[in-house]
Amino acid sequence: MITLRADLHTHTITSGHAYSTIREMAETAEERGLELIAMTDHAPAMPGSGHTLHFSNLRALPRKIGEVTVLQGVELNVLDMRGKVDLPKELLTRMEWRIASLHDNVLIPQEGRDYTGLYLALAENPQIDMIGHSDSPDYPFDIEAVVPVWAEQGKVVELNEHHVFDISPRHVENARRLAAACARFRATVAVNSDAHTCWNVGKTQRAVAMLNEMGFPEELVLNTSAQKVLDFIKSKKVL
Ligand SMILES: [Zn+2]
Numbered sequence: 001m002i003t004l005r006a007d008l009h010t011h012t013i014t015s016g017h018a019y020s021t022i023r024e025m026a027e028t029a030e031e032r033g034l035e036l037i038a039m040t041d042h043a044p045a046m047p048g049s050g051h052t053l054h055f056s057n058l059r060a061l062p063r064k065i066g067e068v069t070v071l072q073g074v075e076l077n078v079l080d081m082r083g084k085v086d087l088p089k090e091l092l093t094r095m096e097w098r099i100a101s102l103h104d105n106v107l108i109p110q111e112g113r114d115y116t117g118l119y120l121a122l123a124e125n126p127q128i129d130m131i132g133h134s135d136s137p138d139y140p141f142d143i144e145a146v147v148p149v150w151a152e153q154g155k156v157v158e159l160n161e162h163h164v165f166d167i168s169p170r171h172v173e174n175a176r177r178l179a180a181a182c183a184r185f186r187a188t189v190a191v192n193s194d195a196h197t198c199w200n201v202g203k204t205q206r207a208v209a210m211l212n213e214m215g216f217p218e219e220l221v222l223n224t225s226a227q228k229v230l231d232f233i234k235s236k237k238v239l
């Protein structure tokens with residue numbers, strides 16, 4: 001049975017449309033038995049989100065808040081079909097946890113368009129650690145072609161509790177197909193809350209239940225311990 005100890009996708013007031021401070025997020029995470037959270041506020045192209053300076057000054061934060069390790073991260077917006085993202089390379093190089101996500105108010109979905117090439121381009125970007133909520137039916141892609149490349153390039157594939165289960169049954173269907181492909185091609189996954197308030201931090205029960213029910217291999221789930229997450233980051237980066 002899969003039990004999670006880290007939440008690798010959370011938002012604070014910096015995101016503009018989220019409502020808790022990093023202290024509230026970390027304290028709630030500790031109460032809920034988590035060892036680590038990644039603070040991944042939306043990058044500047046999301047309306048109302050943090051300025052580049054927010055991300056360049058993250059080192060002002062303590063490594064731990066209470067007993068919870070806090071990773072300095074970002075949820076990048078993909079800006080175009082070539083996979084351009086919205087923070088400068090020099091800054092991304094020194095950040096610890098970089099999610100790349102397609103958001104419909106930044107990259108407007110086009111009816112009938114195929115996003116396979118875009119997702120393959122993200123696989124080639126060494127400054128991306130995790131592909132965020134790729135279960136969206138608004139951005140269809142060839143899972144069979146893309147997941148093996150993600151696996152090969154060491155990209156973590158996210159299963160996002162909020163995105164999969166609170167939007168539509170089609171998201172759930174896509175997430176199942178995605179998880180099955182990750183198991184088959186041995187791609188690492190992370191199961192996250194995408195919490196926009198402290199009340200949702202660590203809330204991943206439905207996604208975990210889905211993986212347990214599928215018999216998903218536990219060793220492919222990254223966030224079952226803080227140590228596993230930290231070892232993964234170390235193995236990828238020359239810090
Ligand atoms: Zn997102």
Ligand SMILES: [Zn+2]
Pocket residue numbers: 009011075194
């Ligand atoms: Zn998010």
